[in-house]
Amino acid sequence: MDRRAFLAAAAALPFAGPVRAAQPPRTRWDIGSSTGFDALAFLGPLSGKPLYAERYRAELDAFAPRSTPVLTAALGRLQARADAEGKLLWPTLANVLSYGPAESIDELLASLSDLEGRILPAYRASSHWDEASWRFVAGGRADVAAVLGELRAADFPSFRAEFVGDRLSIQRPRLAAGLAGYDVIAEQERLIGRRLDPVIGVVLLWFSKPHGVSVGGQRSLSHFDYPLDTVVRVAAHEMLHPPFPMDGPAATAALKVLAADPLMVRVLKEHDPGFGYNSMDGLLNEDTVQALDQIVSERLGVARDPAERWRTADDGMHVLAAALYGMLKAEGYDRTGGDIEAWMEAAARGGKLAPERIARFAGQVTATPPDRLWPRRA
Numbered sequence: 352m353d354r355r356a357f358l359a360a361a362a363a364l365p366f367a368g369p370v371r372a373a374q375p376p377r378t379r380w381d382i383g384s385s386t387g388f389d390a391l392a393f394l395g396p397l398s399g400k401p402l403y404a405e406r407y408r409a410e411l412d413a414f415a416p417r418s419t420p421v422l423t424a425a426l427g428r429l430q431a432r433a434d435a436e437g438k439l440l441w442p443t444l445a446n447v448l449s450y451g452p453a454e455s456i457d458e459l460l461a462s463l464s465d466l467e468g469r470i471l472p473a474y475r476a477s478s479h480w481d482e483a484s485w486r487f488v489a490g491g492r493a494d495v496a497a498v499l500g501e502l503r504a505a506d507f508p509s510f511r512a513e514f515v516g517d518r519l520s521i522q523r524p525r526l527a528a529g530l531a532g533y534d535v536i537a538e539q540e541r542l543i544g545r546r547l548d549p550v551i552g553v554v555l556l557w558f559s560k561p562h563g564v565s566v567g568g569q570r571s572l573s574h575f576d577y578p579l580d581t582v583v584r585v586a587a588h589e590m591l592h593p594p595f596p597m598d599g600p601a602a603t604a605a606l607k608v609l610a611a612d613p614l615m616v617r618v619l620k621e622h623d624p625g626f627g628y629n630s631m632d633g634l635l636n637e638d639t640v641q642a643l644d645q646i647v648s649e650r651l652g653v654a655r656d657p658a659e660r661w662r663t664a665d666d667g668m669h670v671l672a673a674a675l676y677g678m679l680k681a682e683g684y685d686r687t688g689g690d691i692e693a694w695m696e697a698a699a700r701g702g703k704l705a706p707e708r709i710a711r712f713a714g715q716v717t718a719t720p721p722d723r724l725w726p727r728r729a
Contacts, residue, residue, distance in 0.1 A: 376534035381552045382523045384515075386508050387453040388572055390499060392558035393507070394441040397422070398430045402625055406560045414510060422501035425494040432491060436483065437629030442564045444495060447488045449566035450474040456503045463496045477567055478593055515557050518575045522555060529579040535587050538647040543594060544690030551586050565589035580653035587651070588644040593636050595692035604699035606631055612706040615671060618725050622668040638672035639695065645676050646685045662717050667727030670713045677712030678703060 395403035396411055397418075404411060433440040445453075450473040452458035462469045466489055474480060488495070536549050552570030563585030564572040571589035573582050595601050609615045609631055619631055628634045641661075648654035661673040679685060684694065698704050710721040717724070 376531075376537065377540070377549045378534045378536040379550045380527060380530045381550055382526050382530075382555065383552070384519050384555045384575075385454050386511060387455050387459045388445055388449075388554055388566075389511055389556045389558050390456050390459070390502050390507055391441045391445045391448070391453075392556050392562075392572070393502070393511075394426060394429070394444070394498065395562075396558060397426055398440065400430075400625065402561065407558065410514060410558070413513070414505070417505035417510065419501050419505075422498055422505075425497035425501075429491050429494045429498070432487065434624070436487060437624055437627075438484070438487060439562075439627045442562055442627075443484050443487060445564055445572060446479055446566050447474055447484055449568065449570070450477065456499050456507065460496055460499055460503075463492050463499070466492060473567065478596075479565070479567065511557060515575065519555060522575055526553065526579065526582060530582065533583050533651050533653070535583065535590070535647065535651070538650055539587070539591060539643075541688035542643050542646060542684070542691060543591065544688070544692070547590070551590060553582060553586060563589055565592045583651060583653045584644065584648050584655075587647040588640055591640040591643055594639045594643060595695060597632050597636055599692065601692045601696035601699070602632060602635060604696050605635055605704060608699050608704045609635060609671070612704075612709065614706060614710060614725060618668050618670055621726065623666060626665040626668065628665075628668070634671060638669050639675060639691070641669055641672035642675035642679060643691065645672075646679065650685070658717050661713075662719065662727065667717075667725065670724050671709065673716040674709040674711075674713040677716040678708070681712070 393410075396407035397414075398404075430440055433443065448459055448462055448470065451462035451469045453462075471485070474485065530553075535551060536547050540547055548569050550569060552568055554566070554570055554572050555575045556572055557575060559572050559574050562572070565588075566572060569590055571585050573585050577585070615631070615634070619629075619634055622628070628637050645654060645657055645660070657673070657676060661667065661669050661676075678698070679694075702708075710724060713719070713724055714721050719727075
């Protein structure tokens, strides 16, 4: 099929306008900030990784006189371990340590001094539990504590304040007023088939670009300067992780099918590991959430164009997300809602995730012939 035919097929997928709720909104928004989380986020720029450093040149230049050999050495060891294990360093630390107090560096250091007592019980009981992430943080606790200790000695709170200024006092009422019209929880519950706590926490940070990060307590880490629609999209995405238990029957069945798909295997093997998603279960988790958050965003009127999104995001690696979105839309799931765990298990066992279907639906959504889905070519 030529590119024009794919464009026509993609255009045929229904794209509804925002839905106006007839009932009182389920969602309650809680907006705040955290010096502790921002200290963890600053490890991204400090690592020198281009993904972060290119966005924070001025901040890195300003901090350079405060840096120390101890900080550099400890952070280097942590980053090397993260790279070796295919993890994003600061988001992994933030997620695990969010199961204890994280408002300040002192609180994070207290948690690191007793991870098994202060963090492990709540983290193990959460939907975010990941044994490999726990081992990473527990095994690197001395280096994490060393880095945070050096940031405390360098008076990171005052350094951060130079850039944050009075943004929290300005942004909190603005965001609260704007977010009140977006019932994210109701839309998510409709698609996943289970109830959620109605409170969404938005934690505004300075050093978090380009990420939005899901952490414990139905909170997402966002940026002070993200516009309203981006804050909504971050919340709509991050709270859905994981969309179903990644050790349950739906994920197990889907992973078995995806592991035999040459295209998915190539995407996993060849994509830039700096983006994350370095295991097939990580890719299934992320791309299922992306498909669902696109539907939520469309229904709330804040969506990006799906074709452009999945052609460009992370070098176009989220082929599975585009395919799942296309399948859900074709079935009318965006209108009817359902139980995404049951849908995924049935899809895996019933042939809906067959390689040719993934390629076809991803091609339709992104207006890309199947042989150009990966690696992405114009």
